[in-house]
Amino acid sequence: MAARTRKSFTKLGFVEEDTDLRLLSSHFFPSKVGGKPSWLCLNNIPTTESLQCSKCNGPTLLLLQVYAPVEIDHRDDTFHRTVFIFVCPNVPCCSNGYNGNFKVVRSQLPVKNDFYSQDPPDENIRDDEDMDKYPHAGKFQSLCCVCGARGTKKCSLCKKTYYCCKSHQVADWKAGHKRLCSEIGSDGTKTGAGIRQPSAHLLFKEFELVTEDEEVNEDSSSNSRSDKERLAEYQQLMRSEQLKGLEGKYTEEDLETTAVHETEDDQQFLKFKKRTESEPDQVLRYCRGGEPLWVSAFHKPSAEEIPHCSCGAERVFEFQIMPQLLNFLGLDRLGDSLDWGTLCIYTCKESCPIGNNYVEEFLWKQDFHNGR
Ligand SMILES: [Zn+2]
Ligand SMILES: [Zn+2]
Ligand SMILES: [Zn+2]
Ligand SMILES: [Zn+2]
Structure with a gap:
């Protein structure tokens, strides 16, 4: 006899391996894992200083971003809404119960905004199509060609390639810019938007994130x-x-x-x-205002341990990242590596108005107990 099931209030997120990565650009409003951020608001994107790891002060990389519009009475500014999670790739910064190596930011926009058409984007991309005609953050400010954060430093030789910090410049030089630098001439070769990516291997592997309703057993x-x-x-x-x-x-x-x-x-x-x-491959559980599924009875936050939003409102649980995601990031799971039990994201209960800006939200890291 088949088990009776019902839909829960939770949506599950799965990694989709076969997506054309061009469909993960900003104007498609994607949920995705890894790669560079597909910024929602295209200006005022965070500086590397505001996203840097609290432990080593190094740059963080996009872990994932979740497109999650919310409906709030008498408000139109949450029509588009994305939450971005960044993590420091340095393994020693990843310790039990510590969250300073993670950064979370929220962005939201009304349907009528400064960047995107109100019409849904056309998903029929032709191979020869120039993606550069679509809105992206590189049109509004220089971006680091390695990680996609704001690029405030540029290569002093070609003067065309931007970086968020010295360490990404050095990494890119070694990865191939040394060879490409002299080729990048005055012919308008695109660099800022990340067309040339010799250092793409420094990022987490990029995948689309798709969601479906969770079904739970009634019996x-x-x-x-x-x-x-x-x-x-x-x-x-x-x-x-x-x-x-x-x-x-x-x-x-x-x-x-x-x-x-x-x-x-x-x-x-x-x-x-x-x-x-x-559903053993779930990498995300989304249930705004609900309860996380804890992996352990230890190190759960009390209400006081979840800081209020800068607007003064309390934060509520929105979604959690599951340990299964570690299997898809291209990390070596056998050796010393990034690790977590679950990462719980708490966001402003009001999803307060922020205009064309990014605001910080909160992450709680829970680890497995007893070395599970
Ligand atoms: Zn770090
Ligand atoms: Zn960078
Ligand atoms: Zn250069
Ligand atoms: Zn708020």
Whole structure:
């Protein structure tokens, strides 16, 4: 018998590998992973200083961006709305429960705005079509040719290529600008918009992010026994692992006590596993105003730990990034690498009016407990 399901209030995000990357440009209002940001508001884009890692002060890179318009009574400025998440690629900046290596910004625009036509964009791109005729942030300011943030420094030789910081200039030089620099002449070769990308490999791999409604199993009561069994099995496993690892350092009794403290965490982890096992490739869960699906009972934020928006309004949970995303970024997961349990994004409850500007929002990082 097929399990009865219903739609939940959560939308799930999946990585789509086969998209023509040109369909992820700004005027298509994409949700996407990696690559350069497809900025929504095309001027006043954030400087590298406002996006830099709080730990190493280095530049961050786009992790993903989510196009998420919201409807708010008597307001027209949230017709288009995108939340951007950036992360420092330096592995040592990524530590348990620490969020300073992540930056989140929000941008929103009314349907009548300074940049885009009110008509939906034509998705039939011909191969010979010049994407440069469409609106993009490079038309309004210089952009770093490596990461797509604001480019305030330029190559002193060709005077055509812009960078956000010294480290991206050095990286681009090594990646191929050394060779290209002399070729970039007065013939109008495009650089600012990122047509030439010798350093594209420095970014996270780019994918479209597609969403669908989550379906949850209605018959949860019939599963409760197997849940208990699974939990018992799991605790047994953990205990035998611990016994092996501790080499008789602790008594059985000590381990009993530990097990009691760990039970709540086991249950949270099982809840997480169970809710995600039917769609194991989900990389995003979107539920504005809802509750995150925690991966652990430890290190959940209290209300006071979620700072209010600069407008004074409180922030609400909007979406979370799942650990599965790590599999798609082109990182080496076997060695030392970026890691997280889940990244929860909290945004202004009012999605307050910001005009043609970007404002900072908040991210909470929760890690797996017990090295799961
Ligand atoms: Zn860093
Ligand atoms: Zn840069
Ligand atoms: Zn140059
Ligand atoms: Zn606000």
